[in-house]
Amino acid sequence: MQSLTSVERLVIESISQGPKPLKALMQDTRLELRFLANILHALTLRSFIVLTPDGYALNKHLPPEELAQINNEKSRQSEAMELLESLCSSKDKKLGLRKAWVSEKDRKVLNALIRNLEDFMQTLPAAPKNAPLHEYTVVVWGADQYGPTVQRLIGGIA
Amino acid sequence: MSLQNRVLSEYRQLYPQHTLRETSLQTGIQLTRVFRLMNGAAMKLEEFESFSNAIGLKSQAEFQGGAFQRCALKAQQVLNEIELNKLTELIGRHIHWHILIHGENNKIVVDQNIA
Numbered sequence: 001m002q003s004l005t006s007v008e009r010l011v012i013e014s015i016s017q018g019p020k021p022l023k024a025l026m027q028d029t030r031l032e033l034r035f036l037a038n039i040l041h042a043l044t045l046r047s048f049i050v051l052t053p054d055g056y057a058l059n060k061h062l063p064p065e066e067l068a069q070i071n072n073e074k075s076r077q078s079e080a081m082e083l084l085e086s087l088c089s090s091k092d093k094k095l096g097l098r099k100a101w102v103s104e105k106d107r108k109v110l111n112a113l114i115r116n117l118e119d120f121m122q123t124l125p126a127a128p129k130n131a132p133l134h135e136y137t138v139v140v141w142g143a144d145q146y147g148p149t150v151q152r153l154i155g156g157i158a
Numbered sequence: 159m160s161l162q163n164r165v166l167s168e169y170r171q172l173y174p175q176h177t178l179r180e181t182s183l184q185t186g187i188q189l190t191r192v193f194r195l196m197n198g199a200a201m202k203l204e205e206f207e208s209f210s211n212a213i214g215l216k217s218q219a220e221f222q223g224g225a226f227q228r229c230a231l232k233a234q235q236v237l238n239e240i241e242l243n244k245l246t247e248l249i250g251r252h253i254h255w256h257i258l259i260h261g262e263n264n265k266i267v268v269d270q271n272i273a
Binding site for chain 2: 002003005007008035038039042078
């Protein structure tokens, strides 16, 4: 079964806040109508969403195993890769990546900074009630040594 | 239509008057083998490439999808099942994206802005 693309996830997240008519979906996601129409069609065909008098809504009768499949680790990884690709390919360098020698002492500082960022993200207040989804921020963090990072790629291929 | 049938069909369209002998001379494939291929025998990779080259000579363009098809054939030869499954998922996902953005049955030319 195909997992969700990140653009389908965006629409599902918008609808999960409550049933939405087309115009509200466009405002929330900032997706153009021509794309949104195709995405809604695809999601409807797969029974993830249904059209109600209040607009598009999540299908409450979707079998749990199908829901589990689009929310499993592998599916989420695929979506994360798409978002990373978008950040990497952005012209104004939204994502920084560097390979650097980090001493033991500086590694502790780096780990603390990363933990701080993680704590910051965990303790952010909930979004205001009508905050549009397209204004949310995608944040990436983490670090690992060069060797193990490349070894994992080899492990994925070997 | 299978890839083999496509390449033979394209070849026949570009060289409608070619006899089996002329096809054999052009592709370097033995005459009896050409006959067998035209009658459904399974084509080898080298034979496919010979036909593709012949098509390329006439149309001055590589046979549509040639590079991709060659890559796919090579993948099937060298990659294991897990790797092939990963590739399949990747391609499937790419196709799905295309359908989401452009709808089904819409092929976008290379220089057209996607979104």
